[in-house]
Amino acid sequence: MKRYSVFAIAKEALNYHMGWEKAWASPEPKKQYDAIIVGAGGHGLATAYYLGKNHGITNVAIIEKGWLGGGNTGRNTTIIRSNYLQDPSAAIYEKARSLYETMSQDLNYNVMFSPRGVMMLAQTHHEVRGYMRTAHANALQGVTTEFISPARVKELCPILNIDGPRYPVLGALWQARGGTGRHDAVAWGYARACSAMGMDIIQQCEVTGVRSEGGVVKGVETTKGFIGCTKLGVVVAGHSGQLAEMAGFRLPIEAVALQALVSEPVKPCMDVVVMANTVHGYMSQSDKGEMVIGGGTDGFNNYTQRGSFHHIEETLRALVETFPMISRLKMLRQWGGIVDMTGDRSPIISKTPLGNCFFNCGWGTGGFKAIPGSGWAMAELMAKGEPGALAEAFNMWRFKEGQFIDESVAAGVAH
Amino acid sequence: MLILECPYCGVKACETELSPGYEAHLKRFGPGSTDAEFEDYMFARKNPKGVHFERWRHTYGCGKWFLAARDTNTLEVFGTYPAQSSAPPEDLQAKIKAKRPDWKGYK
Ligand SMILES: Cc1cc2nc3c(=O)[nH]c(=O)nc-3n(C[C@H](O)[C@H](O)[C@H](O)COP(=O)(O)OP(=O)(O)OC[C@H]3O[C@@H](n4cnc5c(N)ncnc54)[C@H](O)[C@@H]3O)c2cc1C
Ligand SMILES: [Zn+2]
Numbered sequence: 001m002k003r004y005s006v007f008a009i010a011k012e013a014l015n016y017h018m019g020w021e022k023a024w025a026s027p028e029p030k031k032q033y034d035a036i037i038v039g040a041g042g043h044g045l046a047t048a049y050y051l052g053k054n055h056g057i058t059n060v061a062i063i064e065k066g067w068l069g070g071g072n073t074g075r076n077t078t079i080i081r082s083n084y085l086q087d088p089s090a091a092i093y094e095k096a097r098s099l100y101e102t103m104s105q106d107l108n109y110n111v112m113f114s115p116r117g118v119m120m121l122a123q124t125h126h127e128v129r130g131y132m133r134t135a136h137a138n139a140l141q142g143v144t145t146e147f148i149s150p151a152r153v154k155e156l157c158p159i160l161n162i163d164g165p166r167y168p169v170l171g172a173l174w175q176a177r178g179g180t181g182r183h184d185a186v187a188w189g190y191a192r193a194c195s196a197m198g199m200d201i202i203q204q205c206e207v208t209g210v211r212s213e214g215g216v217v218k219g220v221e222t223t224k225g226f227i228g229c230t231k232l233g234v235v236v237a238g239h240s241g242q243l244a245e246m247a248g249f250r251l252p253i254e255a256v257a258l259q260a261l262v263s264e265p266v267k268p269c270m271d272v273v274v275m276a277n278t279v280h281g282y283m284s285q286s287d288k289g290e291m292v293i294g295g296g297t298d299g300f301n302n303y304t305q306r307g308s309f310h311h312i313e314e315t316l317r318a319l320v321e322t323f324p325m326i327s328r329l330k331m332l333r334q335w336g337g338i339v340d341m342t343g344d345r346s347p348i349i350s351k352t353p354l355g356n357c358f359f360n361c362g363w364g365t366g367g368f369k370a371i372p373g374s375g376w377a378m379a380e381l382m383a384k385g386e387p388g389a390l391a392e393a394f395n396m397w398r399f400k401e402g403q404f405i406d407e408s409v410a411a412g413v414a415h
Numbered sequence: 416m417l418i419l420e421c422p423y424c425g426v427k428a429c430e431t432e433l434s435p436g437y438e439a440h441l442k443r444f445g446p447g448s449t450d451a452e453f454e455d456y457m458f459a460r461k462n463p464k465g466v467h468f469e470r471w472r473h474t475y476g477c478g479k480w481f482l483a484a485r486d487t488n489t490l491e492v493f494g495t496y497p498a499q500s501s502a503p504p505e506d507l508q509a510k511i512k513a514k515r516p517d518w519k520g521y522k
């Protein structure tokens with residue numbers, strides 16, 4: 001792999017940019033691998049990367065039914081934060097956030113991590129108490145957050161209407177080191193690094209079955225034929241229920257659509273991320289100037305990557321009160337992704353009833369921020385066969401034991 | 416926009432008039448059941464890509480719960496039926512089978 005650098009750009013400029021090599025190879029699948037990862041989204045690619053980097057396992061294939069990064073990884077609104085309430089969540093999201101800080105250097109790929117600050121508005125007294133509690137919990141967890149006053153909210157984001165008639169802003173949970181990143185670049189950066197380690201990224205190849213004998217996975221049936229493996233990692237987000245069915249068990253997961261939209265580009269007007277969970281909308285401004293907007297999930301099982309129109313209307317209605325200046329903005333594009341929602345709104349990084357098969361899923365509406373931490377934890381689980389400290393609490397048997405990692409009730413947050 | 420016909424009042428209701436209630440025909444388990452049965456009832460879901468039976472409530476209409484058969488992969492609605500049904504009606508199953516020959520049937 002040729003390194004990207006200022007010198008490389010200068011050299012290529014003299015060369016009419018004809019010498020850039022392909023970022024990753026597109027090989028035909030081999031017959032057998034030490035490990036197969038199903039799903040080339042951020043989490044699958046990060047898993048493969050840390051399998052190689054941290055554990056020296058590089059005879060790896062990443063199998064993707066569409067194109068890499070074309071699932072939720074390329075469809076999300078890129079909010080990165082780690083101000084969760086429960087200890088296991090804080091640990092893995094903070095690990096991820098800190099890895100984002102050095103990801104561009106680590107991968108030699110600009111992922112445009114922008115720690116511009118994330119603000120979660122408190123617009124009811126219940127939320128004020130909830131976020132104060134989270135701020136205290138974060139202090140104990142070593143995650144830097146603070147509860148700030150309405151005046152400080154206005155100072156950080158002047159376009160906010162803090163005196164809204166229905167829901168005035170009463171304060172906010174502020175994480176100065178949270179922010180956004182470039183979603184595609186995260187997938188592309190990991191893919192390039194995996195390819196450079198000799199791993200095979202096999203796109204346009206759908207896994208259609210899991211072949212197992214006596215509780216041990218032998219490999220996967222795909223649209224390019226059978227491919228054998230010693231270990232199998234399934235990281236397919238919205239399609240986890242389907243892959244679990246192929247492997248012969250069920251998961252506590254429902255697949256639903258989550259939508260987002262962007263406006264026409266405008267001049268810089270906000271340099272932080274604002275989330276308003278009571279009215280259910282959030283917004284940030286992309287480097288191109290578009291306002292990036294999202295809301296809550298649709299309410300029924302759906303695999304179409306298409307959401308309901310009235311949810312967009314609800315989100316925009318909520319945000320117009322919070323940000324009056326957007327009332328005349330034109331919306332340019334709108335899209336949906338299929339998110340995998342678990343019973344306690346926390347992810348699953350787990351062993352399964354099949355000895356050498358591991359699942360990483362359930363990131364739902366909020367897993368972009370977790371990509372490096374999740375890949376780190378999943379790689380450790382696959383390499384050692386047992387979870388490390390980061391993954392342990394996220395096993396799939398917690399539902400049987402009643403040991404939920406209850407983030408939905410705790411913070412009522414979506415992303 | 417999803418449109419479901421309420422089997423009670425006959426209104427063709429658009430989804431803004433309805434509330435979704437996820438998987439239908441869950442078998443309840445309570446005290447005396449095994450941990451596995453209780454976990455299954457509480458959390459394990461079919462979540463199919465294709466034919467699905469689910470609960471809906473005509474919230475801004477007659478207020479009643481009813482059941483619907485729908486394809487989660489195309490959003491096609493096959494039909495609705497009363498909540499007091501322990502399995503999808505035979506004629507509805509036959510209709511789905513005719514439209515989706517590789518559907519494995521209601522389990
Ligand atoms: C609109 C929207 C906004 C969001 N906003 C945020 C946000 O602001 N912040 C945040 O942290 N998170 C956000 N999320 C959530 C985040 O996008 C996801 O949690 C995360 O991207 C999941 O990554 P993944 O790698 O697990 O899944 P994906 O990127 O979906 O990758 C899974 C891959 O598996 C492939 N696959 C599926 N089935 C098969 C098969 N049978 N064979 C082979 N391959 C298969 C798919 O094609 C896909 O590429 C948002 C999501 C959406 C939809
Ligand atoms: Zn009715």
